[in-house]
Amino acid sequence: MGRLTLVDGRVLDYQVRQSARAKYMRMNLSADKGLVVxxxxxVGEQQLRDWIHGKLDWITDNLPKVERYTAPLMDAPALPEYLEFPVTGERFRLVYTPTSRHNIAADIGDDGTLTLSGAVGNPEHCRYVLREWTKNYARYHLGQMLQQLATQTGLGYVSYSVxxxxxRWGSCSTRGNINLNYKLVLLPVEWVRYTLIHExxxxxxxxxxxxxxxxxxKFAPDYKAIHAQMKGAMQYLPDWTKGG
Ligand SMILES: [Zn+2]
Structure with a gap:
């Protein structure tokens, strides 16, 4: 038995049969037996899984035959409807569009929507894409802010990474390399400013x-209050930010 996540988020259980006579892998979809491989x-387990994954388009096209073997993915935490970044004041409405592709693309539309299209039925994959997209967004905007603050304060740095x-929200090496947490873009601007000044x-x-x-x-006179507020703030971040 195996379980496959379809592009629309449903799962499909399948049976695996070993055959001494079979020379190649094959699959069969039927109304009475479901998907049988x-x-x-x-044949190794990983090889089998890769092969089945390669047939996802064919399975999706022939799905009506085995509709009754599919089930909605259970207990999937909800995906966010908006991404809001106080550091830029930008707010993106999220749209999830299922297509038959196996990966997920993220594109910004002229109307301020951020569309995730592809295998969006897999919430874990969606959250991963949102994290990577936000990391890139943060890399650019936090970098700009850091540069501005370095000029204003006269404090230099060698390089930065996100x-x-x-x-932790940030760190600084003895060589002057600053590491910033991409999740800063989800926090109030004053908190971000303080963190960058701190580093x-x-x-x-x-x-x-x-x-x-x-x-x-000298540069952030009200730092004490912000420093206290930021302790423990990590746990209030949205669910999708958790994980690698
Ligand atoms: Zn410190």
């Missing part, structure tokens, strides 16, 4: 000494 002896850390100040003071905080206070 026959394989020669010695990652999906689970526990820029580390290019001068690689510690959390009194001198360090005095430097932070």
């Amino acid at each position: 026959t394989q020669p002896v010695g 990652k999906g850390q689970e526990t 820029l100040c580390h290019t001068v003071e690689m510690n959390h000494s009194t001198r360090f905080w005095a430097l932070v206070a």
Whole structure:
């Protein structure tokens, strides 16, 4: 037995039969037996799965035959309807369009919609695409903000990168490389500004000494309140941001 996720989000269970006489893999869809895959002896599990996945278009086209063997995917957490980024003030309405392609493409329309099209029936895959898309968005916009703040404060950095850390908003290496969490783009602008200033100040003071905080206070006088609010804020981020 195996289970296949179809492009529209339904699952289809299938049977696997080994045959000593079979030379090639083959599949059969019928109203009385559902999807049955026959394989020669010695075919590995991964090879079998890849082969079945390659037949997804054919299965989808012939689905009416086996409609009663399909079931909706259970317990799938809801996908977001909007993406909102306080750092830019931009808000994108999300549209999920199922097609027969096996991957998912993300495209911005002129009307401010972000369309995910392809195998959108797989919510785990959708969330992965949303994370990757947001990472790219964050890489550009956080980079611009960092550059502006570096100019304003006179604090330099060598390079920056954007990652999906689970526990920290940012970090700074002794060489002056700043790592920023892409999830910052989901937070209030003042919080983002404080985080970037915090990391820029580390290019001068690689510690959390009194001198360090005095430097932070020079550029972000209200840093104490923000610093306190940001502790524990990670757990309030939307579900789709969780995972690699
Ligand atoms: Zn720090």
